[in-house]
Amino acid sequence: LIKVNxxxxxxxxxxxxxxxxxxxxxxxxxxxxxxxxxxxPTAFVVLKDPNGKDSLPEDIEEYVKGKLP
Incomplete structure (x- = not known):
């Protein structure tokens, strides 16, 4: 487990x-x-398409934040 705050x-x-x-x-x-x-928490990801429109770290971070409580 990761202890965050x-x-x-x-x-x-x-x-x-x-x-x-x-x-x-x-x-x-x-x-x-x-x-x-x-x-x-720090994520390491393998992208399906590194040149895809949603491949920037900021895009992925926004996606995750939008799904967390």
Missing amino acids: GLQVAPTELEDLLMTHSNIADAAVIGLADEHFGQV
Whole structure:
């Protein structure tokens, strides 16, 4: 589990969410140390089409934020 600001986040839940994105072929999430939050989830993704219209990190981040509670 990744501990973010006192909350526990399961990497597999974020990976499953990332895999619902139409341009992501594979995803892995780890926690990286952060001085303010303890840890922050960090995703590594393999894109189906690296030149696709929704392949920028900002596009994927916005997609994930729109799906999280």
